[in-house]
Amino acid sequence: MSEIVLELKGITKTFPGVKALDRVHFQLKSGQIHGLMGENGAGKSTFIKVITGVHREDEGEIYLDGKKIEIKNPKDAIALGIAAIYQHVTCFPDLSVTENIFMGHEELSKTGIIKWKNMHSKAEDLLKKLGSSLDPRTQMGALSVAQQQIIEIAKALSTNARIIIMDEPTAALTNRECEELYRITEQLRDEGKSIIFISHRFEDLYRICSHVTVFRDAKYIGDWPVAGLTNSQLINAMVGRELSEMYPPALSKPQPDKVFEVKNLSRTGYFANVSFDVKKGEIVSLTGLVGAGRSEVCQAIFGIDKYESGEIWLEDKKIEINDPKEAMGHGIGYLPEDRQKQGLLLAWSIEKNITLANLDLYGKGIFVDEEQESEVANRLAKLVNIKCQGVDDLASSLSGGNQQKIIVAKLLTSDLKLIIMDEPTKGVDVGAKHQIYQIMRELARDGYGILMVSSEMPEVLGMSDRVIVMHEGRITLITDANTTQEQLLEAAVTKKTEMRGE
């Protein structure tokens, strides 16, 4: 058995209102590719940030080579040989590859002048080692995501990292690019580096990881060798219940009449010829890779961005939408992807957040009727089951799931027909997820049409009546829910147009 390089014991980290890590353990051996799995909100990202010194742990101990250490800031982590490659590559797009690789540890001559030639040739060597023939003078922004990732790996190597953390590196890659990444990762392992590989995808795990640790709800669930581990064991560990329990059954069938339809909606550079419809009481998922144009389509429908051509129909009426207020007036509501930036005023109370979307409702004139306001807020908070002491509580004091419920309550103040939900369960814990699904089912039963944007395939399969897949701004597949993850993924990465189940 090889030796333990990095060990974390009893790590706890609390943010206002959320316990992000609850006494978790982790053991990394040298020359190992160690998978770290868990649902969104399980605490993986926070855990990584503790290791890389972005966050300080509230409690717990970290050992490197058996010695207790403290990682106070990212600089400490780098000095200890720990480097991370983040999910969304954090590069400087206007600088060259070399500058990106050596950012923060440039090579200087004695007089403090940057030694460009040295750095360029070193960068070239690093890239060659990784099997890439890129010119290090290229601008970072001109590269593909996969190429940028290789640069990030080179950057990690340039700091002499022994422990490399990859945070969902395959999320935005095509199959071929994944293979390339696997090859590089294995090469690094063979050179004696230890790697923590975070991923949602089971393929990644079975393909390259030898060991896996699972987190759920900010807690450590267990760790196992990958060999001999079955799919369902893993799901059970991650979700904590059977998949069928996770997604509540539909309470009603979609009705035949269309509540909403778009025809040939286009916006240059974002999406083209997008046509689909949503029926009364139906949950339609819009899925695809990050950057496929899903959110852009939804924001155009809601009037945040302008669409250039195409038609929007709401129940047999063609409508024009120029801003969110008009969209809401017509009966379209939008639950934004970024809850904290786009959805909530964190410094405000639950009540004021709920009533903000439709202030005209409270009192006829220019004044806000506060009695009416608090009555509506209390009713809706109860309806969506927000856990709080009272509607006076600040939105910032609630957990992710409850914050999401505030936004749902806010939508319900308008008289809606279609509710667009952009990644509604992103970053909420499993219990709250279940409740949000339940709310979606209830909304569908009450006759709302629901358009859900989601990247999570299990969620898409578990909740939808129909699924729409987009790739590079175009719809590549519209299908009923009797489909497989593989089929959806294929449609998400190919340009082929195919219609089924319609």
Next chain:
Amino acid sequence: MNKIAAKLPSAGQDSFVRKYLMRWEAILFLILIIVNVFNAIISPYYNFTGILGATRDFMDKTFIVFPMAMVILIGEIDISVAATVALSSVMMGVTYNAGNGVPMVVAILIGIGTATLCGFINGLVLTKFKELSPMIVTLATQTMYRGLAYVILEDQAAGSFPGWFQYFGWGSIGPVPFILICFVVCAVIFTLIINKTKFGRRIYAIGNNREASRFSGIKVEKTRLIIYTLVGFMAGITAIFLTSRMSSTRPNIALMYELDIISMVVLGGISTSGGKGRISGAIISIFIVGLLKYGLGLVNISSQVLMIIIGLLLVISVMTPNVAGKFKEARRQRMLHDKLSIQQK
């Protein structure tokens, strides 16, 4: 997890002390009392009648404090107000003296119209070109407006207004100056608008989180346009009172007014990052600055000393929320920690 969250202190459940006495407005009020006591001690002539009279001297610019509070509440700034006052006043003077027997009422309306237009132009530029910073845009327009005032009047004075026009600056009802009454009316109206109306709620929302406000269906750009136009309009009101008090106008009047006005708003506890602060604080700070100036004037202390004192107050007022925030956060963390350790036991 939710239970912990629910038990954390939040604004809704603060004690009386925390709710009223720890507020910045309470501190301001205390400062105001200190200023009065101080003035009474250093000068035997400091009395109520004197204070009433003194309001004539500092009230004119304060009409702009209210809409400026709105601008700062949405996280922006308008430094063109003084130039707007000057251009408006010059337009008033030039129109009345044009020689065609233009009635003063028309001249006043043209003055107000000019000022409103100035504000509207600021708003229009800022809402059409959203990426521009309000600081730079209003810096540019203030140069323009002031320049225009110089072009129109060429460094002369225009005056000889009719006698009744003096009433704005010098008239009084009983012992109370007319301008003070107008100020109180404006203060009541703007306090109601900012605290009680839907428009006021939207201003706070935009200052708090512009993007979330947009997603909530608030017409952010329209609101901004209205606020900047309102700033212009109120600058027009200021121009009337100022011109009346001076009984003539020059292109260089109201110089540096923008700094006084912004100081009063910020001293009042309205955060320049937007969304935080109360109009009541700004109203108290108007009197702090005004009365301090008057009191020091009575004993012949130079206005430079006054500037030092106001600068000091400003630094304190800007720092206070930060310091208070740190205390609050520390208290929060401590409570959280206690909760967690209890649970673990």
